[in-house]
Amino acid sequence: MAISNIRYGEGVTKEIGMDLQNLGARRVCVMTDKNLSKLPPVNAVLNSLAKYGINFQIYDNVRVEPTDQSFLDAIRFAKKGEFDAYVAVGGGSVIDTCKAANLYAASPTSEFLDYVNAPIGKGKPVTVPLKPLIAVPTTSGTGSETTGVAIFDFKELKVKTGIASRAIKPTLGIIDPLHTLSMPERIVANSGFDVLCHALESYTALPYNMRSPCPSNPINRPAYQGSNPVSDVWALHALRIVAKYLKRAIRNPEDREARANMHLASAFAGIGFGNAGVHLCHGMSYPISGLVKTYKPKDYNVDHSLVPHGLSVVLTSPAVFAFTAQIHPERHLEAAEILGADIRTARIKDAGFILADTLRKFLFDLNVDDGLAAIGYSKADIPALVKGTLPQERVTKLSPRPQTEEDLSALFEASMKLY
Amino acid sequence: MAISNIRYGEGVTKEIGMDLQNLGARRVCVMTDKNLSKLPPVNAVLNSLAKYGINFQIYDNVRVEPTDQSFLDAIRFAKKGEFDAYVAVGGGSVIDTCKAANLYAASPTSEFLDYVNAPIGKGKPVTVPLKPLIAVPTTSGTGSETTGVAIFDFKELKVKTGIASRAIKPTLGIIDPLHTLSMPERIVANSGFDVLCHALESYTALPYNMRSPCPSNPINRPAYQGSNPVSDVWALHALRIVAKYLKRAIRNPEDREARANMHLASAFAGIGFGNAGVHLCHGMSYPISGLVKTYKPKDYNVDHSLVPHGLSVVLTSPAVFAFTAQIHPERHLEAAEILGADIRTARIKDAGFILADTLRKFLFDLNVDDGLAAIGYSKADIPALVKGTLPQERVTKLSPRPQTEEDLSALFEASMKLY
Ligand SMILES: NC(=O)c1ccc[n+]([C@@H]2O[C@H](COP(=O)([O-])OP(=O)(O)OC[C@H]3O[C@@H](n4cnc5c(N)ncnc54)[C@H](O)[C@@H]3O)[C@@H](O)[C@H]2O)c1
Ligand SMILES: NC(=O)c1ccc[n+]([C@@H]2O[C@H](COP(=O)([O-])OP(=O)(O)OC[C@H]3O[C@@H](n4cnc5c(N)ncnc54)[C@H](O)[C@@H]3O)[C@@H](O)[C@H]2O)c1
Ligand SMILES: [Fe+2]
Ligand SMILES: [Fe+2]
Numbered sequence: 072m073a074i075s076n077i078r079y080g081e082g083v084t085k086e087i088g089m090d091l092q093n094l095g096a097r098r099v100c101v102m103t104d105k106n107l108s109k110l111p112p113v114n115a116v117l118n119s120l121a122k123y124g125i126n127f128q129i130y131d132n133v134r135v136e137p138t139d140q141s142f143l144d145a146i147r148f149a150k151k152g153e154f155d156a157y158v159a160v161g162g163g164s165v166i167d168t169c170k171a172a173n174l175y176a177a178s179p180t181s182e183f184l185d186y187v188n189a190p191i192g193k194g195k196p197v198t199v200p201l202k203p204l205i206a207v208p209t210t211s212g213t214g215s216e217t218t219g220v221a222i223f224d225f226k227e228l229k230v231k232t233g234i235a236s237r238a239i240k241p242t243l244g245i246i247d248p249l250h251t252l253s254m255p256e257r258i259v260a261n262s263g264f265d266v267l268c269h270a271l272e273s274y275t276a277l278p279y280n281m282r283s284p285c286p287s288n289p290i291n292r293p294a295y296q297g298s299n300p301v302s303d304v305w306a307l308h309a310l311r312i313v314a315k316y317l318k319r320a321i322r323n324p325e326d327r328e329a330r331a332n333m334h335l336a337s338a339f340a341g342i343g344f345g346n347a348g349v350h351l352c353h354g355m356s357y358p359i360s361g362l363v364k365t366y367k368p369k370d371y372n373v374d375h376s377l378v379p380h381g382l383s384v385v386l387t388s389p390a391v392f393a394f395t396a397q398i399h400p401e402r403h404l405e406a407a408e409i410l411g412a413d414i415r416t417a418r419i420k421d422a423g424f425i426l427a428d429t430l431r432k433f434l435f436d437l438n439v440d441d442g443l444a445a446i447g448y449s450k451a452d453i454p455a456l457v458k459g460t461l462p463q464e465r466v467t468k469l470s471p472r473p474q475t476e477e478d479l480s481a482l483f484e485a486s487m488k489l490y
Numbered sequence: 491m492a493i494s495n496i497r498y499g500e501g502v503t504k505e506i507g508m509d510l511q512n513l514g515a516r517r518v519c520v521m522t523d524k525n526l527s528k529l530p531p532v533n534a535v536l537n538s539l540a541k542y543g544i545n546f547q548i549y550d551n552v553r554v555e556p557t558d559q560s561f562l563d564a565i566r567f568a569k570k571g572e573f574d575a576y577v578a579v580g581g582g583s584v585i586d587t588c589k590a591a592n593l594y595a596a597s598p599t600s601e602f603l604d605y606v607n608a609p610i611g612k613g614k615p616v617t618v619p620l621k622p623l624i625a626v627p628t629t630s631g632t633g634s635e636t637t638g639v640a641i642f643d644f645k646e647l648k649v650k651t652g653i654a655s656r657a658i659k660p661t662l663g664i665i666d667p668l669h670t671l672s673m674p675e676r677i678v679a680n681s682g683f684d685v686l687c688h689a690l691e692s693y694t695a696l697p698y699n700m701r702s703p704c705p706s707n708p709i710n711r712p713a714y715q716g717s718n719p720v721s722d723v724w725a726l727h728a729l730r731i732v733a734k735y736l737k738r739a740i741r742n743p744e745d746r747e748a749r750a751n752m753h754l755a756s757a758f759a760g761i762g763f764g765n766a767g768v769h770l771c772h773g774m775s776y777p778i779s780g781l782v783k784t785y786k787p788k789d790y791n792v793d794h795s796l797v798p799h800g801l802s803v804v805l806t807s808p809a810v811f812a813f814t815a816q817i818h819p820e821r822h823l824e825a826a827e828i829l830g831a832d833i834r835t836a837r838i839k840d841a842g843f844i845l846a847d848t849l850r851k852f853l854f855d856l857n858v859d860d861g862l863a864a865i866g867y868s869k870a871d872i873p874a875l876v877k878g879t880l881p882q883e884r885v886t887k888l889s890p891r892p893q894t895e896e897d898l899s900a901l902f903e904a905s906m907k908l909y
Binding site: 077078079080086089090093279280288289290299300301304305308335339 | 496498505512698699707709718719723727758
């Protein structure tokens with residue numbers, strides 16, 4: 072399991088100009104999105120760059136829920152700018168876009184598909200050296216500041232996929248809880264659900280010693296290695312924080328303790344799933360996002376329809392964990408208990424139902440849309456949703472329980488309505 | 491904070507030849523000690539090197555509890571060998587010696603004192619590139635496979651000190667629980683006490699946001715940053731494993747589950763204290779080891795007198811935590827509870843006594859020598875012990891409660907007899 076460098080504390084962003092000086096950076100690319108470019112987190116970064124006399128250009132054209140086209144736009148900007156360092160200030164959309172821009176600018180002769188995950192892309196290993204990238208997360212969700220993953224929506228195929236390589240992991244993540252204070256309610260909620268699913272999926276993922284085939288050379292180990300004693304520590308710890316603080320963070324923007332804890336939990340869960348992997352909620356979420364029709368979520372200041380990533384993963388979670396519990400029922404029951412279920416008289420064979428019920432109650436309390444139907448899907452869409460899940464093998468094969476197409480169909484169907 | 495690269499699993503050592511191939515290594519230095527050179531862990535490494543045709547030389551002259559002289563001997567070997575990679579197979583003594591050999595071979599014009607911690611040495615930052623070092627721990631104690639620290643006994647001054655730099659952190663730690671099976675009882679016990687103290691000290695260390703002065707540039711942050719939300723996770727997790735498994739691991743060499751868990755706990759506590767730091771038990775242990783008279787511990791197959799590191803830290807632990815509890819009583823009480831104390835009716839102001847009692851009972855149950863008197867010290871030695879602690883500022887200043895020379899005297903005196 073590998074390395075993440077993080078720095079935590081209220082206000083630590085003000086040191087970023089010094090960090091860039093220490094890196095010897097002379098032409099810095101600051102990436103963000105249009106909404107954030109007017110908000111305090113970007114301000115804090117720019118103030119520090121100004122204070123330390125760092126020369127920079129801003130790219131604020133990141134698309135919320137990026138696509139291949141929006142990645143390519145950022146890549147063009149990066150190639151032209153000949154930057155020697157990158158700063159990404161934003162949620163997963165910004166950090167992921169910046170990772171891709173850094174990668175392709177460093178590898179100018181590569182085709183876009185070269186590094187995209189197989190089977191959609193060629194999944195080539197990255198052998199070129201990248202420039203330093205400092206990630207400053209402003210949501211409490213993806214943990215992208217700690218992972219070697221960049222996700223985008225492949226418009227042509229109407230499916231999300233990504234790039235996964237240790238090489239694109241940020242050099243440093245600056246976890247400054249002050250940046251969470253400007254997040255509106257639904258962004259706290261949806262990005263928090265992402266943390267919840269990262270923790271639950273990595274904790275229940277196929278154990279590292281049960282993956283097969285075992286790669287013959289350690290260099291060929293996938294980034295996602297299955298659940299293991301190290302990722303378990305991160306996953307459980309993040310889950311405990313989610314249980315204690317997510318509702319508070321959503322309901323009260325002034326609750327700094329809750330928001331700060333969720334900001335850390337996002338990084339912790341990122342370190343966990345960045346090593347162990349995620350499975351069905353994430354695998355099934357990619358077509359749920361990719362096939363979006365007209366859904367426009369509250370609090371997202373954007374002009375296109377989208378299903379926020381955290382919402383797209385959490386809506387199937389009750390069905391998914393009811394399905395996977397057959398394999399590690401104790402872990403599912405333990406998760407339910409952490410999330411508040413009373414398991415004193417629970418039977419181990421009911422672990423899946425108990426966790427599913429606990430999740431449903433959790434979502435209901437937080438006014439989450441009532442299932443896939445509420446965000447615009449119907450039974451008729453299930454074949455397309457299943458078809459979009461099949462190429463997500465990289466994650467779905469980490470499900471502790473193998474799935475047929477019929478199983479996937481049934482999981483989507485069971486997720487149409489939750490309450 | 492940085493998290494280390496580790497690989498965990500029974501038998502994973504057999505891949506080490508491939509790892510070295512992947513690193514392109516053509517001249518490998520294998521370091522170990524005379525006792526281990528005949529035991530299964532070294533065998534497993536050599537078999538893998540042979541299988542993958544790796545060219546290597548063995549240095550088995552590592553001193554258990556290394557000194558400046560023994561470091562210098564290993565450094566001479568490394569300089570002569572012009573190696574392009576290192577493998578350390580052993581306990582902290584071997585891994586630390588190998589770190590020093592790698593460092594000084596990469597920096598041939600440096601004086602030995604250049605990199606030694608101030609005020610004893612010059613504490614210069616390391617700017618030369620080192621060769622890859624793979625650490626294969628065979629004790630469950632130091633966590634040296636995850637830290638940037640190398641400790642030795644400075645004979646002239648009769649005091650232990652060390653080298654601390656992220657640059658000497660191993661490239662990879664191979665945590666293979668099979669290597670723990672050959673450890674005799676007292677080595678399991680003493681190295682386990684080291685894990686216990688790493689966890690307790692890093693959990694109770696001065697919080698990261700209370701250190702002063704705050705370095706003006708992040709590049710000047712010390713390796714030991716004080717307790718923080720990330721190191722807390724590792725410290726508590728390691729402490730829980732120690733509570734559950736240390737006694738079992740000591741008493742029953744066949745208890746693979748217990749020994750495997752302690753092997754992981756050692757790395758976990760290493761990640762924790764490697765970022766947060768340790769404080770008084772460690773600061774006071776350096777003169778306890780350095781001033782050793784004639785004590786020869788059971789199970790240590792060596793011909794010089796020595797106080798094993800884990801024993802030297804744990805003997806003062808009851809006195810130390812009774813002293814520090816004034817500052818974070820809740821954390822001390824929480825630690826006592828994890829170690830088995832019933833705290834339902836405990837008063838917070840008794841936290842220190844409760845933790846001290848719990849530790850005394852723990853040590854008594856494990857037949858640990860009855861205090862500093864039992865290993866050859868008397869009241870007359872206290873001034874020398876205090877004098878040897880004063881230069882250990884790098885760690886003692888991380889104590890949550892500041893100490894005068896009188897305080898240190900009283901702590902040594904209280905540690906003369908435990909039961
Ligand atoms: N790389 C990974 O490891 C990883 C993991 C999970 C998800 N993802 C990807 O990350 C993306 C989702 O990222 P996200 O959930 O962080 O949200 P996001 O980056 O898509 O941002 C969502 C919205 O929140 C706004 N926003 C962000 N921070 C704000 C703040 N502090 N104050 C006010 N508004 C703020 C943004 O402007 C945007 O409108 C998806 O594309 C998803 O697939 C990546
Ligand atoms: N670098 C760090 O972060 C760090 C932290 C704490 C302590 N230390 C240092 O590490 C040293 C102590 O290391 P240690 O406690 O690991 O012990 P050690 O390396 O001194 O070994 C102790 C004895 O155990 C034997 N041994 C080791 N593994 C064995 C096995 N599997 N089977 C049989 N015998 C085995 C050795 O041959 C030796 O005789 C001290 O010098 C201490 O100061 C370093
Ligand atoms: Fe996610
Ligand atoms: Fe130690």
